[in-house]
Each structure stands twice: as structure tokens, then as C-alpha cells.
Amino acid sequence: MSGLAGLLDDVRGRMRRHVDRVAGVAYREGMLYVAGLARGDMGAAFEVVFLENVMLQAATDEWQQAVAEKTASLLARKGWSDVRVVYAMDESDVETIETSLPMTTSADETKRMAHFEAARLLHSEPASFFSALMQASDGGQAVSVLEKERAEALARAFDAAGIALWGISAPEASFHLLCEGRALSWDGCRLPIADGLLDSDDAFHGWDESFSYALYGAILMVKALPVKGRVFPLQRVELSGWAYGRAALAVAAVWLVALLVVSAADAYSWYVARREAEQSAAELALLYGDTQRMEDARAENAWMDAQEQALRQLTDERSPAAAVLVHLGTQNADGVCLDDITLQQGKPVELKGRAVTFDALSSYVQGFERDRAFFPDGPLLRDSTRPDGDEAGTVVFSMELRWGKEQGDADGGT
Template identity: 25%
Template sequence: MESSTSGWAGRLREYVFTTERAYLFVAKGPAAKVWHFIWQGGSWQKAAESTASGDAVYAAGEQEDGTLLELASQAAMEIAKKGWQDLPVVYVVPEAELIRYALQLPPDLSREEQREAAYWELDDKLLARGLSGEDFACLCQPAKEMDGKCLITAVRKGYLQAVRQAFAQAELKLVDMIPAGGEELQGPLNYLQNPQREGVGFCGRTGSELAYRRLLSIWLALLLLICTCLAALDVFAYQQAKSFAAERQAELVLMEQERKQMVELTAKRAAVERREGLWQQLGQQGISGYSLLVHLGTSIGDGVCLTRIHTGVEGEGILLEGQAVNYDCLMDFMGRLEADRDYFSAVNLDNSSLAKGKSGEADRIQFSLRINGESDEHGKARGKTENSR
């Protein structure tokens, strides 16, 4: 019986290890015999049997190489007819090629210790017959009909090698070789019903093998999972960095707006402070700022604008900076100032120059005028102005 598995551990073992569910057994007779066994309903069942039709196979010991090659060829033809080429093949060594001895061994020996003890016991037996134990492969199995004893079965290694070569030439998938078991099907049944098949066959084949393709698929799946996780982490980190960069960019835009507002407020504050300073300087020189603005406003004509008013130390007068469309407008402005003798005692042109216009604008005259503030009649003029108010 095959070893049963249950639970997740059993299912995992079935997935990781592969166990053959069908075997072909080839035996030597008058012609090659092929038995097809399958695992069905929890036990091994003989599904089919086929006997080769052709020339008889020679008996053991007669033209061994030709006999085995003819046997393998006949078996290959039968297997090809049935479509069993992909199934593993086990060769049943005939009784004529076997040497058997019964041996009493301690019950607590391991399988390797039993095999070692059987080999040395067999070597002694063979030496008595003039043979060498190194030329034989042996198996040690419990003898069912002899309590407490083991049955040692030996076969020539040269014979096993000849079988391998013959089956290889016939392109058969030979996986193991087993001794015949007395009755016709006893050898195959002993092999199939023992889950530890490495102790039943001369080739030492195990009952199960690692499923390399499945393990490779698991490894690839794990690798794909790891790569997917790493890629997901990279994408997540990229999205986090992108979000962080967007937040920083929004903060920078907001800070830039606040900076511009601060610059504008600073400029406005500076302008206000300059005007307050100008107002204070005018007051320190005894000049009424309000009267100055009124007289300048009434004197400015078309084509002239003032850009700045400077006040120097007392006695130096007031410096006016501005622009004029042309010199005629400038002279008209100076004439108006000179005509207001009740307020301005002197008007002098300090500097004038031609400024080129930008982006298609007309040229302008930049000028600076120096005027004296309130004259000796300042009190009278101011009195008149206040009375008019």
C-alpha cells in the first residue's frame, strides 16, 4: 500500500514530492512479458498484460547480450503498441540469475547496517563457491515464511549493466530492477507495496522524488512575489516623494506670494516713510508742505510730471526731479514757477538730458530744478492762502 497522507503536511508533501502512479514491469519468458500496474482506489491494480509475439527469448546463460537485447526490443514494440512510452519501466530479474540465502540478523539494525551485514555474509558464501562478493549486488529483505530471518538476494553486477545497455538501446525508460518473487506477479507486487522502494530494487530507486518543476515554479512565484512587493514599495515611495514634492512646491508658491506681498508692503512703507521724512524736513526748513504741493500743482502744465522732491539742508532750497515731453513744456513749467513770486523766489535748472523711450515710447526730457522755498513774503502769501481757505 502506498503511504497515506492527511492534513496540510501531507498535502504539502504530495505537492513537493512526486510519486509514480503507474509502472510497467518487463519479465523474461518464452517471449517478453509486459505488465501495466496503476494506482487506483487506494491500491495497486494490474490494468493490462501484454506478451510479445515473435522469436522466443533464449534461456539464461546462452548468448546473454543478444538475449537481453532481443528481450528489450520485444518489450519496446509491445510498449509502443499500447502507447506506454512515457511510463517508467521496471525489469524483473529471473530466478536463474539470482542467488538467495537466509540470514539471521539482529532486529535493531538499520537498513544500511542490514545491507552491510548481508554483503559480508554473502561475500563469505560466494568465496566458498569461488566467487567474489564485489561482483554482485545484493538486497536484504525480511523473509515472511522464516520468522526472524532476512532473505539475501544477489545478482551479478555485469548482468545488471547488460540489462541497462540493452534497455537503453531499445530507448526504454528503465528506472529499477527487482528480483522475481516465486509466483509470476509476486516480484512486482512486493515492489509496489513497499513505499521505501530503495530497499526492494537493485538500483536503489526511492519511492518518491522531489518535484523539481513544482519547486522551480514555487521559487519563481516567490521571486515574482518579492519583485512585486519591491516594485510596490518603490511605487509607494515614488508616490510619497511626488506628494511631498507637490506639497513643498505649493508651500514655495505660497511663500513666493507672501514674499511679493512683503516686498510690496515694504516698498509702500518705504514710500510713506520717505514722504514723512520729506514732510518733516520741509517743516524743519520753515516750509509748509501743504502750501508747496498747492503751488506746485497749480504751476505744472501739460507734458510735465514730477517724480521726486528732495529737501537739502536749510538754505539750499528744494530739488525737483521730473520728466517733460519736450523742452517747450519744461520751459513753460519753469516760467509758471517764476511767475509765482509770492512763493518761489528763484528757479534754477540744475540738469537736463534726453532719455530714449523703451518699447516704442517717445523720448523724454529728464530734468532737475532747484527752487527756493517761501520768500520774504512767505508770511503774507501763507496768510492769504489761509484766509482764502
């Protein structure tokens, strides 16, 4: 099975899986048989949940109404008023024709061919009957035909009783379900029986083989068992000929291919647009990063220029003390504390202070060694001792610094 026909079969299969309950009905020899099938918990397989049979004597010309009304009464008593129903007719109510059909690629095509082949052999209009295709005993095909007028009369009776007739079946005389403990069996397959129908010995003992007919159509419609047989879904036959069916199928296939092509083109365009948008976003992110770094560098340079200009202004002012003090503030080291600063015109700067260790003092002195631009002669460490010879005590130091302004003044005075 392939193409559009396969897609339609898949959709129909999904619709069947959405059916949770179905009732089968049969009227035989003055008895009405009603059987209910329902899915188990959590969408499990179908199982038989109830079996009811009652006597029903109906006039020959009113049997459809009597069957529909009694069925509605039994279903309402079970709480199954809104449920799909499949009615089983006697095998004598349908006509079966054995034929040989060519192999096709689709089950739907084979059924259409069988329908029009039956119309040709019966000299009837294709729209005047329902048909069902099944395997014949000799390995060929058999087409069963149900008059549309008879099916519609039965559907009107059920509709008047408030029941939707889903389909009609015609069980073969050889179809008999066997009751084996907790399940009904047929040809190696098993249909479970709900716990509510079982007796104390975990088995069902009230089985009547006539229920096989009632269950037959319901089993076929929901595929509860892999049984092939005669079932007629009550759907209108809208086919006027084999050529029309092929043409409609071809048009539908072309339309589907065109839709797929357009969808693929739209998907590709969307993919290209998305890639372009992602690439543009990445480029913008890189550009933003570069711009941000440039702004940061520009701000840092401006800050350094401002600091240099402020220091230059302080150096050029009449009072050199401010420039020296500001410059001393830029030289510091961890563990060093200044106790006294002596600054006199024309003399070196004298610093006195304490250091926690000689290493800390050394770091402090090296800072002035590197600052030859302001202290061209470097620092002169005059004293660095620990009071009272305490090896673990604070280091007391004193040092001199000759700075540029003071040096210039001294040179100018000589």
C-alpha cells in the first residue's frame, strides 16, 4: 500500500483507534443478542464487557423498528446510550459473487474494481448497493453485495430509536467463537472477557454461540481480531466509474506533491533567512565588542592624561610642597608607615617612618629608585634599625630624597 491511498488508510486506522466502545447486535430465531466491546484501562486491547439476550417477537414488516427500539432499551440500561452499533444480518440477506481481479498497488483500488465488477455481473447500478471484498475458498476474491435500500431502511429505524448505526455485517455460517475460560477464541486468536462476566472459578459459563453473530461486525470494525469478512460501513458510494476514480486519485496526488514542493521551498527560505540573521547577529556582537574596547581604552587614556596634567600643574606652581606631597602619595608599599616628612626650600626631602620588615622597607626604597624622573638622584637611606636590638620588632628608618624642583633651584643658586 502506498501513495495517497496508504495515507487515507492510515487516517482511517487512527480513527478506529479513537473508538473506545462498540456494540454488536444480531436478531435470530425470535431472540435479540447484544454484545458490548470496550477498551481496557490505559488504551489496552478491546474486551467483551457485556452480553445480553432477550426474546423479541416482531412482525415481518416491522422487525427493523422492533430491533432498534429493544436495542436502544438494552444499551440505555447499560449506560451505553451514546455508542456505535454494528448490526449483523443473516448470510442469506447478501449475495456473494466469486471473481478474479488483477493485482493493484492499493487495497482501495482493488475494492473499487470489485465493486464495479459486481455491478457489471449483476447488471445493477454501482450506487444501488454496498459491497465487501473478501478471499474466496479457492484463493481468489469474493464480492458480497448488500442492497442499499435495505441497509438504509435499517439505518432509519435505528436513527429513529436514537442510535447511530455504524455499519452492517453478514457473518459466514462457519464463524463461531469458542469460549475458553477467560477469552473467546477464533482461528488461534483470543478476545478477552472482562472480569465482571467471569464466575467464581475465573471462567465464563453463560456462553451462547449466537453471540458470535452479534460480535462479528463489531470485531471487524475495530479490528479486535485479525478476521477478514463481510462488513458494510454505511457510507455513501460516490464513484461513477473506474476512470473517474483513477483521475481523482491522480489529481489528489499531484496536489499533494505541489503542496510538499511549496512547503519545502518555504522551509528552505526560512532556513536561509535564519542563517543570515544569525550571521548578522554574530557580526554585530563582534563589532559591539570592538567598540566597547575602544571606548574603554579612550576613557583610560583620558584619565591618565588628566592625572599627568594635574601633576604637571602642581609641579609648576610656586609652592613645590604640594607637588612633592602628591608625588609621595603615589609611592607606597605594604607594611610601611611614614611618621614624619620634612620639606624645606633648597633642601632634600627628609622621610622618617617604620616598616614591619626589612623586605617591606626594601620594596619602598626600590619604588623611589625607579622614579628617576622626579627624584633623579634616587633615595638616600640614612638609617634602618630595630630598636633595642629586637630581631622581630619594627624597623625604624630615615631617608632623604633629592627631587627635581629642589635640584633645579639649587643649581640656579650656584
